[in-house]
Amino acid sequence: MVTPVTRSRARAFRGAARGAPEIPLAVRRTWQDVGGEPEPAVPTHFLCPISLEMMRDPVTAPTGITYDRESVEGWLERGHATCPVTARPLRLEELVPNHATRRVIQEWCVANRGLGVERVPTPRVPVSAFDASELLAAVSAAARRGDGPRCRELVVRARALGKESERNRRCFTSAGAARSLSSAFCHLARERVVPATALEEILAALVLFLPLDEESRRSIATPASLDSVVSILSHGELPARVSAVVVLREIASSSDSQCLEAMSKTNGIYSALVKLLKKPVSPQATKAALVTAYYLVAHTELAACLLVDLGTVQLLVELLVDADRGTTEKALALLDSLLLTAKGRDAAYAQALAVPVIVKKMQRVSDMATEFAVSALWRLCKNVAADDGGCKAEALQVGAFQKLLLLLQVGCEGLTKDRASELLRLLNGCRNGAECIDSLDFKALKRPF
Structure with missing residues (x-):
């Protein structure tokens, strides 16, 4: 009791x-x-x-x-x-x-x-489970009829109610908002004459009612739906572009192979993601684009090659200069994945700032950032034939040897420890041919890049 x-x-x-x-x-x-x-x-x-x-x-x-x-x-x-x-x-x-x-x-x-007493505002009546279900049913019915304007009107209402309170949001989520909205998007995407604003409003509402279950993801991952999402991502208004990339991130991060395969075959998806990195619209959109690209690269090597051809390695190096913790972790993860390919490594060798930036991010960000930075540097330094040893010499000059020693002394585990140890052996063989500078001297390089 x-x-x-x-x-x-x-x-x-x-x-x-x-x-x-x-x-x-x-x-x-x-x-x-x-x-x-x-x-x-x-x-x-x-x-x-x-x-x-x-x-x-x-x-x-x-x-x-x-x-x-x-x-x-x-x-x-x-x-x-x-x-x-x-x-x-x-x-x-x-x-x-x-x-x-x-x-x-x-x-x-x-x-x-x-x-000094403030008046208590009149509270809004919370949404009931019945009201939420009825509204979502009306959204689905309008979408099946191909009535874009009516569907948009209903979705705007549902989103407004969901934003009023966390209770309302949970009520809509429990009523199956994600499934209803994703299904509505799928129906309308097949209609070529539906105004883009209706689809944009559905994406904005989907972001509010995340996460997506398998059925919802599969609805958005149809060819017609993905074409519409990528079109909004490329040409929509800024808020709509943010919603589009967040939905793509939600689908990609599920690691659903069927969805990832459909995404990888969607025309323009890679250029749209790179465009967000080149011309950021918000930190949320940048991080979502990085995560989406990461899972696409993990799914197929072709994605890595296409992203490298679009200049992603250079963009990541530039992005890492002043990125916050979350962006740094995601950018290093994507960069490390791109360096799995010969194209990616060649692109990194061509960037004068690639090694200094990677070494700089090796400490004082997070354990995850350290893991990806060590892995990225290991991939570059291990490939001696393509770089003729220049990468290792540059790593020594910017203090990588000292940082790796400190990292092993402080403690790291698993694959990161193995790669840090191997990096030390690789760099140690070049120490006589390159002058090592103290890591404190590296601070002077902070602003120029």
Whole structure:
């Protein structure tokens, strides 16, 4: 049996947590000054029994107890199935908005506005499971009819409701929003005369209701759907392009071989991804493009060759100069994958900054970045024939030997440790022919590149 959460016990818990006797909330607030005047004590019946804060959206349970909606819904979502005060059974759908109490609280706030009390806004009515299902069904029906404008109107409404609150978003997600929207996108994509705005709105809504399940991914991974996504990615407005690449990332990162195969055969997908790296529109879009490209390269070597031909290695080196942690990890991962190919290594050898940047990112970013940086440098230095030893000499000059020694001393494991050790052996053979500089001297190279 769940022990009821009474107001006195909750206060005792809060006082114990602070290591001091608990002072009633209403009394504490009278000690606070707002503009030189004492703040009025909040009436006890305005306080939620769970949070002990003034209720903003009061709802009443069948037990007769009134709670703040956010607090009691959080209680139920954490696995409880009883009224916190009475311990009687309670379900989410049994909560009823208490408009009378909410109006009284608002009137009290208005009356005490001069003392710094802000009025509690009128809460929006949350979406019910039935309402969400009905709206999504209407979206699907409009899409099957090929009615793009109506479908767009309904999707805009669903997205707006989902953005109102996390509760609404979860409600739509549970009602199968991802499946309905992806299916709608698939139907409309087959209609050549459907306005692009309808498809863009569906992608924006899909981003809100992620993740995609297998059925949803397969709907977007049809040839017609992927052509539309790539078209939006290449020519759409900035927000639409972000939505498109995030959806592609979601599909690619599932490692679904069928979806990846379809993506790899979509015309223009590689140039669209490279365009996002060359002319970034947002950090989110850049990271999504990197992840998408990474999984495509992992799926087929042809993707690596196509990306290298589009100048991706140079773009990654430039991107790594001032990238944040997340972007650095993803860019190094993609670069390491491209260096698996001879084309990728040749492109890196042709970049004067490739080795200095990789060595620079070998430490002080993250363990993941270190792993990919060591792997990338290992791929470059191991291929002695193509580079005639110049790569190793350059690595020595920018302090790679010292950093690898430090890395092994601090500790690394598995493949990274093996490759760091092999790199040290490779570099050690060139130490007599190249002058090593101290790693501190490398700081001077930070700004020029």
